Amino acid sequence: MDTDRDATLHAVSTAVLAVTRHLSVHEVLQVIVRAAAQLLDARYAALGVPDDEGSFAEFVVEGVSDEQWERIGPLPRQHGLLALMLRDDRAQRLPDVRRAPAFEGWPAAHPVLKDFLGVPIKDGTETLGIIFLANRRTPGGFTAADEELLTLFAAHAAIAMTNARLYERNRELTVIEERARLARELHDAVAQKLFSLRLTAAAALSAADPRVELERVQTLAKEALAELREVIFELRPAELEGDGLAASLRKHVRVLDRAWGSGRGRRPRVRFEGEDVALPPEAEEVAYRVAQEALYNALRHGDPSEVTVRLTAGVLEVRDDGTGFDTGAGARDGLGLASMRERAESIGGCLTVDSSPAGTVVRLEVPA
Numbered sequence: 001m002d003t004d005r006d007a008t009l010h011a012v013s014t015a016v017l018a019v020t021r022h023l024s025v026h027e028v029l030q031v032i033v034r035a036a037a038q039l040l041d042a043r044y045a046a047l048g049v050p051d052d053e054g055s056f057a058e059f060v061v062e063g064v065s066d067e068q069w070e071r072i073g074p075l076p077r078q079h080g081l082l083a084l085m086l087r088d089d090r091a092q093r094l095p096d097v098r099r100a101p102a103f104e105g106w107p108a109a110h111p112v113l114k115d116f117l118g119v120p121i122k123d124g125t126e127t128l129g130i131i132f133l134a135n136r137r138t139p140g141g142f143t144a145a146d147e148e149l150l151t152l153f154a155a156h157a158a159i160a161m162t163n164a165r166l167y168e169r170n171r172e173l174t175v176i177e178e179r180a181r182l183a184r185e186l187h188d189a190v191a192q193k194l195f196s197l198r199l200t201a202a203a204a205l206s207a208a209d210p211r212v213e214l215e216r217v218q219t220l221a222k223e224a225l226a227e228l229r230e231v232i233f234e235l236r237p238a239e240l241e242g243d244g245l246a247a248s249l250r251k252h253v254r255v256l257d258r259a260w261g262s263g264r265g266r267r268p269r270v271r272f273e274g275e276d277v278a279l280p281p282e283a284e285e286v287a288y289r290v291a292q293e294a295l296y297n298a299l300r301h302g303d304p305s306e307v308t309v310r311l312t313a314g315v316l317e318v319r320d321d322g323t324g325f326d327t328g329a330g331a332r333d334g335l336g337l338a339s340m341r342e343r344a345e346s347i348g349g350c351l352t353v354d355s356s357p358a359g360t361v362v363r364l365e366v367p368a
Contacts, residue, residue: 028164029060032131032157037062039153040146042133044111047121049129050086052271054078064111071109080104085118085130092118093147097134115141119154121161128161169258176255193224245284246276246311249291253309256295268304270295274311283366286343287316290351293336294318294362301325302360316364324355340364 029047037045044063051057059075078086081102085092094100097116106113118132131154136142197220204213240248250272257270279287291309295318298307302322310317327337337353340362344351350365 025161025164025168026058026060028160029058029129032160033060033062036131036133036150036153036157040117040133040142040150041137042117043135043137044113045131045133047129047131048076048082050078050127068109068111072107073109081118082130085120085132086127089120089122091120091147091151092116092132093142093144095141117142117146117150119147119150121154121158123158123162128158131157165258193220196220197224240281240284240288244276245279245287246272246274248288249274249309249311252288252292253295256299268299269306270299270309271306272309272311274309277311277313279366280347283347283349286347286349287311287364287366289343290340290362290364291316291318293340297336297362298322298360304359314366316366318362319359321359324357324360327353327355 029049033045033047036042036047042063044061046059046061048056048060049058055077056075061069064072076082081092081097081100081104084102092100094116095114097103097113100116113134115136116132116134117136118130120127121129121131131150133142133150136146197217200213200216200220204210204217207213243251253270253272295307295309298304298318298320302320302324304320304322307318307320307322310319341351344364348367352363352365354361354363
């Protein structure tokens with residue numbers, strides 16, 4: 001009896017150690033699935049991480065080849081037994097999944113599953129995902145002891161997933177903060193150069209022989225232009241060229257939604273709504289930068305519970321339900337309102353900001 005218990009604990013310990021060696025969320029998911037399948041001798045294993053749109057942000061499988069997975073088709077939706085397990089804290093252990101009341105079938109290329117064991121992976125009240133096993137190689141299907149073992153493993157898997165998420169959030173925030181720092185430094189350098197340029201030009205106007213000063217003006221102008229080009233090269237989002245505005249905003253919003261609020265108490269929800277629209281490259285970059293600035297302002301200063309970025313034909317809106325602020329002249333210059341307006345004007349667009357104690361709406365209208 002003690003030997004069986006020691007062997008079980010050793011197997012769980014080995015599986016947990018295999019998971020916690022990894023920092024990438026995707027790697028952690030893959031190792032969880034592989035370790036669970038080995039732990040309970042299951043032919044098939046999967047782990048689904050739900051999203052907010054009725055599907056799964058990630059769905060990792062073990063026992064299915066890449067070719068089979070491609071034939072199966074898109075990621076599953078949150079319906080049937082999967083939806084039941086997302087809503088319910090209880091494990092599901094079935095001798096034949098096909099006979100479960102919540103079973104709704106699967107695609108034609110899907111392998112046939114029979115005996116089934118599924119357990120939610122939870123962090124407090126939040127369901128991080130569902131891990132489930134099917135078709136145990138040992139005859140007789142999954143037992144109550146197997147369910148207890150997978151539940152124990154799922155508790156450790158939740159810790160590993162949370163740690164991996166925190167690691168990725170910290171890394172993403174570090175990248176965002178570094179980009180912001182670089183932008184400030186380069187902006188300061190260019191601003192100093194332009195200030196020197198202005199003084200030199202003023203000196204040239206009052207000089208008896210302005211040629212020397214004008215040559216200095218020309219040199220400073222070239223240096224400022226070079227630094228501005230460096231700003232554009234370093235800070236233009238690379239994903240805009242490949243993914244387009246909507247996909248880039250969706251990705252940025254997803255990062256902020258995952259990363260913001262960690263360790264800050266109440267965690268705001270950040271959402272994106274809209275489809276890709278056809279805009280010139282310079283208009284896409286302006287819209288992206290305005291969205292970034294408005295998002296950070298809302299999250300840093302507004303204490304919102306929800307921030308929504310909405311993109312439609314010719315219009316970008318960033319709306320939050322935070323505390324609002326005074327939009328009068330000279331108010332809250334730190335929010336970069338003047339910079340956002342200047343960006344909008346540079347492409348012939350119009351920026352409006354409406355704010356009240358019930359929230360703020362930043363609206364950018366871009367000409368077709």
